Amino acid sequence: MFPVDKRTAQNVWYPAADVVPEVCFAVDEVPIAQWNEATDIESLAESIAPTLARHGASPFDFLWSMERHFSEPYGPLAKATRTIMAGIPDMFLADEDALPETASRYEREGVLGEQSHLNRIAQSDVRVEAKPYQYEPGDDMPDDYRFWLGKMFFAHGECMMPYFGEAAKGHQSMFSAIDKFSMQAAPNPESRLRMSNFSNEEFKHTYQFYKLYHEYDPDIPVNIYEREREQFRAYEGTKMEPSWLDRGIFNMIADRFGVYQGFEWVQSSYAPLARVALKVVKDERGHANMGYIHVREALESGGKTAREEAERRLAEYWYPQFMASFGASDSRNNENWRRWGLKQHTNDQLRVAFDREMREVLDSLGLETPDFEAATERGLEWARQLKKKRQAAPALNQ
Numbered sequence: 001m002f003p004v005d006k007r008t009a010q011n012v013w014y015p016a017a018d019v020v021p022e023v024c025f026a027v028d029e030v031p032i033a034q035w036n037e038a039t040d041i042e043s044l045a046e047s048i049a050p051t052l053a054r055h056g057a058s059p060f061d062f063l064w065s066m067e068r069h070f071s072e073p074y075g076p077l078a079k080a081t082r083t084i085m086a087g088i089p090d091m092f093l094a095d096e097d098a099l100p101e102t103a104s105r106y107e108r109e110g111v112l113g114e115q116s117h118l119n120r121i122a123q124s125d126v127r128v129e130a131k132p133y134q135y136e137p138g139d140d141m142p143d144d145y146r147f148w149l150g151k152m153f154f155a156h157g158e159c160m161m162p163y164f165g166e167a168a169k170g171h172q173s174m175f176s177a178i179d180k181f182s183m184q185a186a187p188n189p190e191s192r193l194r195m196s197n198f199s200n201e202e203f204k205h206t207y208q209f210y211k212l213y214h215e216y217d218p219d220i221p222v223n224i225y226e227r228e229r230e231q232f233r234a235y236e237g238t239k240m241e242p243s244w245l246d247r248g249i250f251n252m253i254a255d256r257f258g259v260y261q262g263f264e265w266v267q268s269s270y271a272p273l274a275r276v277a278l279k280v281v282k283d284e285r286g287h288a289n290m291g292y293i294h295v296r297e298a299l300e301s302g303g304k305t306a307r308e309e310a311e312r313r314l315a316e317y318w319y320p321q322f323m324a325s326f327g328a329s330d331s332r333n334n335e336n337w338r339r340w341g342l343k344q345h346t347n348d349q350l351r352v353a354f355d356r357e358m359r360e361v362l363d364s365l366g367l368e369t370p371d372f373e374a375a376t377e378r379g380l381e382w383a384r385q386l387k388k389k390r391q392a393a394p395a396l397n398q
């Protein structure tokens, strides 16, 4: 019997940002008996290939859709093999001995446990002073820990409209303008559905982080909101072009950046952050996949012109910008966050891993990947220029 119920797959796919309705229609048609006969997803994909083809869906899209929702730690299937669409990179897997009683089977016995050596290498230049899941909101914490945790709350994350309840009335999400553009620019009903699902999920993240900040200190959500209003860091210096293809590239690269950011927290010493990160990372994978689907479609329908536009935008802007988003190589913030178990890797380690994954993504789309060193150097130079211009709170920059 196949370990994932067909009806569960039918239910989780539609509300996801990376829903491929063609896959859903095909699965609707597969008899439950045929579904249950399969022993693994590869044989299932093979068995239903004619039905997928009839609905214009590819086995590749079926496979990663299954892996993203049902591979460990999100479901009973084995570790995802289509890593660029569904996987958790090995570098984020941590030391089994350090995990709390409440850690899931996946965290305890699964791939997290297998990779403890990588975690130790990552930490070899600092003495780590807090274990994964060490602190809960009401706990006594060293003053220095509180300082760096607070700094991280302000520097990262889903803080674009952290008011909920009465205080939220009259406020709009800071992403509302760009979301409106996306809904208007979406070229077909399927991409409109994905954009709408995407906005809902981002709103859910805002809520999840609102709860997390509020639980730590009720003033933090408001303070973050006011600060972001003055200087919206997520888009500061972002030069998006008003085209659907550019918006697709943005999701493919920016939400993937969010994936890497979130993975850094799945073993956080601040337990609420560790718990929420694993959930958010799953959604961010979906957002990056949505971008991937939209870019793939734009390249298929737009031919050589679309290909040239994508390569131009990646080379002249997106690649340098996002290589630099991981922060400077000698970041003092990063060092302190690792010391307190709030991050696992150096900015350079993350940058290299991200480049490796992006190279696979762009190869699969037949796009050229910009040179890593040159893009990083350029992006970091832009970041230095931007930092010079900033008036407010320079100490909060990565």
Ligand SMILES: [Fe+2]
Pocket: 158, 201, 202, 205, 258, 284
């Ligand atoms: Fe998000």
Ligand SMILES: [Fe+2]
Pocket: 202, 255, 258, 283, 284, 287
């Ligand atoms: Fe996202």
